[in-house]
Amino acid sequence: MECNTGQLELFDIQTEFPHPAPEQVALVEEKVLQIAHAYNLRVHRVKWKDNRRVMASVGRNGDLNLHIMYQRADEDDLKSLIKVVMGRQSGLDRKRFEKFIEEHLPREYGEGPSRLVILPPKGLFHDLNAALEKVLPLLDEPLERMPLVGWSPVRVGRRGITWGTHRDTPEGPLLLVNAILDSHDVPAWVVEHIVWHELCHQAIPPVNGNNGRRLIHSRIFREFESRFPRLKDAEQWEEKNVAHLIRRHLRNRRRR
Numbered sequence: 001m002e003c004n005t006g007q008l009e010l011f012d013i014q015t016e017f018p019h020p021a022p023e024q025v026a027l028v029e030e031k032v033l034q035i036a037h038a039y040n041l042r043v044h045r046v047k048w049k050d051n052r053r054v055m056a057s058v059g060r061n062g063d064l065n066l067h068i069m070y071q072r073a074d075e076d077d078l079k080s081l082i083k084v085v086m087g088r089q090s091g092l093d094r095k096r097f098e099k100f101i102e103e104h105l106p107r108e109y110g111e112g113p114s115r116l117v118i119l120p121p122k123g124l125f126h127d128l129n130a131a132l133e134k135v136l137p138l139l140d141e142p143l144e145r146m147p148l149v150g151w152s153p154v155r156v157g158r159r160g161i162t163w164g165t166h167r168d169t170p171e172g173p174l175l176l177v178n179a180i181l182d183s184h185d186v187p188a189w190v191v192e193h194i195v196w197h198e199l200c201h202q203a204i205p206p207v208n209g210n211n212g213r214r215l216i217h218s219r220i221f222r223e224f225e226s227r228f229p230r231l232k233d234a235e236q237w238e239e240k241n242v243a244h245l246i247r248r249h250l251r252n253r254r255r256r
């Protein structure tokens, strides 16, 4: 079930994970080199890789190749990483290193052509499990099956952007939120609204309209959705900011 709220004409279709702003990436690179030098690791620059298997490697030319998810790492995570790279890690470093990967490595979900790549719920700025916990009390009764939540890669299509999706899979309900919303300037209540909207799809199935069409956003659905306290604020925010979010995403991608 896809809900395209932002209608914006764009030329290309992109599927990818968001990356922090270039300035933020530059700061991480600086930090990495500082830490590396403090531990006497001789590297001259950081190169970002999107390889699934290798998290970090040192090239002969002094490049430190890092997986792009380390653009999201804090100082302690970077320290543990460098120590692991150098084989000087304590048990705690190893644990921290593994936990970071566990929390940030994209996962594949499902099988065959419908396979999805999703990011774990704990994002850079927003935690989808926390958002889910926040909106669950708005339901009358507990769900039969709790949805698995995660971030979906940013997709910008001709018809605009899909904020979130809810679907049934053999493994259970899957609720995904567009990772374009995992940003410092997106309010938590906007993320919570998208989670709530998609959760409403699980609680309120589509009804048959007069002309035999399936109504996904029926009147009952809309009434139910309006239990969300800041519904109007959230919808207005989404409408007002969709173009800006898309433009910024495309700009950051070009400057990578």
Ligand SMILES: [Zn+2]
Residues within 6 Å of the ligand: 001, 002, 003, 197, 201, 216, 217
């Ligand atoms: Zn919807």
